[in-house]
Amino acid sequence: MSWNVLASPNRDACGNECWNIEQCVAFGFTNSQRRCVLFDQPGEYFSSRGTDSGAKRQN
Secondary structure (H helix, E strand, O other), X not given: OEEEEEEOOOXXXXXXXXXXXXXXXXXXXXXXXXXXXXXXXXXXXXXXXXXXXXXXXXX
Protein backbone atom coordinates (compact mmCIF):
# COMPACT_ATOMS: atom_id res chain seq x y z
CA MET A 1 0.00 0.00 0.00
CA SER A 2 1.16 3.53 -0.62
CA TRP A 3 1.79 5.54 2.47
CA ASN A 4 3.46 8.70 1.26
CA VAL A 5 2.86 10.98 -1.71
CA LEU A 6 5.16 13.90 -2.40
CA ALA A 7 6.23 16.30 -5.10
CA SER A 8 9.43 15.38 -6.90
CA PRO A 9 11.27 17.00 -9.82
CA ASN A 10 12.08 13.71 -11.58
CA ARG A 11 12.16 9.90 -11.36
CA ASP A 12 15.69 9.78 -9.96
CA ALA A 13 14.80 12.13 -7.10
CA CYS A 14 11.72 10.04 -6.35
CA GLY A 15 13.84 6.87 -6.30
CA ASN A 16 16.33 8.55 -3.98
CA GLU A 17 13.50 9.43 -1.58
CA CYS A 18 12.57 5.74 -1.49
CA TRP A 19 16.16 4.63 -0.90
CA ASN A 20 16.48 7.06 2.00
CA ILE A 21 13.44 5.70 3.86
CA GLU A 22 13.82 2.24 5.35
CA GLN A 23 10.10 1.38 5.12
CA CYS A 24 9.95 2.18 1.40
CA VAL A 25 10.15 -0.88 -0.87
CA ALA A 26 8.93 0.62 -4.16
CA PHE A 27 7.92 3.89 -5.79
CA GLY A 28 5.95 5.30 -8.69
CA PHE A 29 6.69 8.62 -10.39
CA THR A 30 4.22 10.45 -12.63
CA ASN A 31 6.17 12.93 -14.76
CA SER A 32 3.23 15.12 -15.86
CA GLN A 33 2.27 15.81 -12.24
CA ARG A 34 5.77 15.56 -10.73
CA ARG A 35 4.14 13.17 -8.26
CA CYS A 36 6.11 10.58 -6.30
CA VAL A 37 4.25 7.78 -4.53
CA LEU A 38 6.18 5.66 -2.03
CA PHE A 39 5.07 2.14 -1.11
CA ASP A 40 5.77 0.21 2.07
CA GLN A 41 4.29 -3.06 0.81
CA PRO A 42 4.44 -4.54 -2.65
CA GLY A 43 1.03 -4.87 -4.19
CA GLU A 44 -0.45 -6.02 -7.44
CA TYR A 45 1.11 -4.34 -10.47
CA PHE A 46 -1.11 -2.13 -12.62
CA SER A 47 0.06 -0.46 -15.79
CA SER A 48 -0.32 3.31 -15.73
CA ARG A 49 0.55 5.39 -18.79
CA GLY A 50 3.05 8.12 -17.93
CA THR A 51 4.15 6.57 -14.64
CA ASP A 52 7.60 5.06 -14.07
CA SER A 53 8.17 2.73 -11.16
CA GLY A 54 11.03 1.13 -9.33
CA ALA A 55 11.75 -1.12 -6.38
CA LYS A 56 14.56 -1.77 -3.93
CA ARG A 57 16.47 -4.97 -4.44
CA GLN A 58 17.86 -6.74 -1.42
CA ASN A 59 21.16 -8.63 -1.67
